[in-house]
Amino acid sequence: MPALTNMIKIEAKLLLRDSATVLFGVLFPTGLLLGLGAVPALRESSPETGGLRPIDIWAPTALVFAMVMIAVQHVPAVITTYRERGILRRVSTTPAHPRTILLAQMIVAFASVVVSAALMIFAGWAVLDIAPPARPVELAVAFLVGYAALLGLGMISAAVVRTSSAANQIGTLLFVALMFFGGAFLPRTLMPDLLREAGQFVPPGLQALTAAWSAEAGEITATAGGQPFWLQIAIMAGIAVILSSVAAKLFRWE
Amino acid sequence: MTALEVRHLHKRYGQQVAVNDVSFTVEEGEIFGIIGSNGAGKTTTVECIAGLRTPDSGTISVLGLDPIKDRAQVRERLGVQLQESSFPDAIKVAEALELYSSFYRKPADWRELMELLGLTEKRHTRYKALSGGQKQRLSIALALVGNPKVAILDELTTGLDPQARRDTWSLIERVRDTGVTILLVTHFMDEAERLSDRVAVIHGGRVAAVDTPAGLIAQASTVQQVRFRVRQPLDKRVLTELRDVTDVAITDDRWLVTGSGQLLSSVAGALARAQVVAEDLRLDRRNLDDAFVAFTGRAPQSPGPFRKEG
Structure with a gap:
């Protein structure tokens, strides 16, 4: 597959030249975590939370930030631009299929999210002494499934809109809505149970990410009526499959 | 040998008939022009040849192959420069050429093409920073990077200044001299007259006339x-x-x-x-402008009169 390998190389270069995405998608989550970590009140452990500091409980939200930024804003904007400007069409006149570009774009975008997450986890540990994920395999699974569901949502947006500016608008709306459930505006511990329970099933599934990172934090953010971890994962996987099939069904190459 | 054969092509979008019984053949090594006003059916015809659209009826043969059924083979042999298609802003000239050459089994040497099209100096320039003429030359280079037997060039010089247009024309003649058959789609009569061995006038989805430019002018005047x-x-x-x-x-x-x-x-x-x-x-x-008016009853959208006098 020389075409795919070359496209991945090019898409990676294009991403690195897109300074806004590098800044907001890849570097900003780390900056956000470190910025909040600089607030002394968020670094004080409280007996109510079993000795955990607010920043320990909040950390997975920075992870969600990067995932949402890339899957719902960056990828749909790039793909709609490619369609709007006839780039997909141009490729379909060659022996390569335009789906190869989409695939390359998704691979590169996913790699950037992984880099963003790794950077953030490392910086959180090194600077703020946030314990690294206690169950890395579970975290990886929750991350993968949650990201897939987000990407499905992003691809539906890329499928239904005509222009890249419309994709950007929808992306921003989705970003705000998803980040609300992702705990960016209001810590989940302060949300009513109903919202917290709904939040289990809003991609990428913050509760599962939190529980996999730290079992203690997961217990604090969980609700009485919450589902067990693997059931949450299974439901999120189902959501990912449904959203992706809808996106594939609606997607137009031109 | 016949490079391209279109027979009784029909294509409609909903109620609107875009192409209504278009037929023509292009011989190997020819520059064949298709002229017509906007909306005459030129682009739809070209899109059918390129396999981007499926004809409602009629047959198309590109080097003896069907663009839909033999999609993969046709795409190896047919180079296309599309109207209104572009490339990512941040891609560099050399990157685009190298990427597109990797799509083909037997590509041309992209460095040689870059040289031929005068883009070597610009190889590290991003697409966005290229001038209109440079973008157009890159687009032509990418249409040729697969080493095609037949190249479709759609609205080649739209938006170029007069010098860039003339440079592009001599370039196309050099490309033809390497043995590539060229289907040139344009609404510029001077371009068609200067470059084409033969020209088809398309009007209202039909072929109004096919002849050499001189033949069309003689027929009309x-x-x-x-x-x-x-x-x-x-x-x-x-x-x-x-x-x-x-x-x-x-x-x-x-x-x-x-x-x-x-x-x-x-x-x-x-x-x-x-x-x-x-x-x-x-x-x-008389020139092709006059002939076009005679065949279609409407004035072409030319960049101004280009009347030769002698």
């Missing part, structure tokens, strides 16, 4: 006009008596003679016999 100036007295009858002359109009010292046949030599001979010295004697040649 039976009337000729000769102009000249004389400072001496001259009897009008010297000219009106000539068999080829139908009308003589005089404004001050400027004469306009309308007629047919060997009009120029008849007029020149008569003036010589009358021992009159004519200044600025010239035959108004």
Whole structure:
């Protein structure tokens, strides 16, 4: 597959030249975590939370930030631009299929999210002494499934809109809505149970990410009526499959 | 050998008929022009040939292959430069060429193409920073990077300045000289006249005429006009008596003679016999613009008159 390998190389270069995405998608989550970590009140452990500091409980939200930024804003904007400007069409006149570009774009975008997450986890540990994920395999699974569901949502947006500016608008709306459930505006511990329970099933599934990172934090953010971890994962996987099939069904190459 | 054959092509979008029974053949090594106004059906025809659209009926053969059924083989052999298609802003010239060459099994040497199209100096420049002419040259290079037998060039010089247009034209002639058959789609009559071996006039989804540019002009224009100036007295009858002359109009010292046949030599001979010295004697040649109007009943959207006089 020389075409795919070359496209991945090019898409990676294009991403690195897109300074806004590098800044907001890849570097900003780390900056956000470190910025909040600089607030002394968020670094004080409280007996109510079993000795955990607010920043320990909040950390997975920075992870969600990067995932949402890339899957719902960056990828749909790039793909709609490619369609709007006839780039997909141009490729379909060659022996390569335009789906190869989409695939390359998704691979590169996913790699950037992984880099963003790794950077953030490392910086959180090194600077703020946030314990690294206690169950890395579970975290990886929750991350993968949650990201897939987000990407499905992003691809539906890329499928239904005509222009890249419309994709950007929808992306921003989705970003705000998803980040609300992702705990960016209001810590989940302060949300009513109903919202917290709904939040289990809003991609990428913050509760599962939190529980996999730290079992203690997961217990604090969980609700009485919450589902067990693997059931949450299974439901999120189902959501990912449904959203992706809808996106594939609606997607137009031109 | 036939490079391209289109027979009884029909294509409609909903109620709107875009192409209504278009047929033509393009021989190997030819530059074949398709001219027509916007919305005449040129682009739809080209999209069907490129396999981007499925015809409602009719057959298309590209080097003996069907663009839909033999999609993969056709795409290896057919290079396409599409109207309104571009590339990512941040991609660099050399990157785009290298990437596109990797799509083909037997690509051309992209570095050589880059040189041929005068883009070597710009190889590290991002697409966004290229001028209109450079973008167009990159687009042509990418249409040729697969080493195609047949290349479709759609609205090649739209948006280019006059110098860039002329440079692009000589480039296309060089490409043809390497043995590539070229289907040139344009609404510029001067471009079609300058480059094409043969031209199809498409109008309202149909082929209105197919011929060499000179043939189309001859078909469309039976009337000729000769102009000249004389400072001496001259009897009008010297000219009106000539068999080829139908009308003589005089404004001050400027004469306009309308007629047919060997009009120029008849007029020149008569003036010589009358021992009159004519200044600025010239035959108004019809061009493809006039022929286009004659075949379609509408004016082409040309960048201005381009009337050759001799």
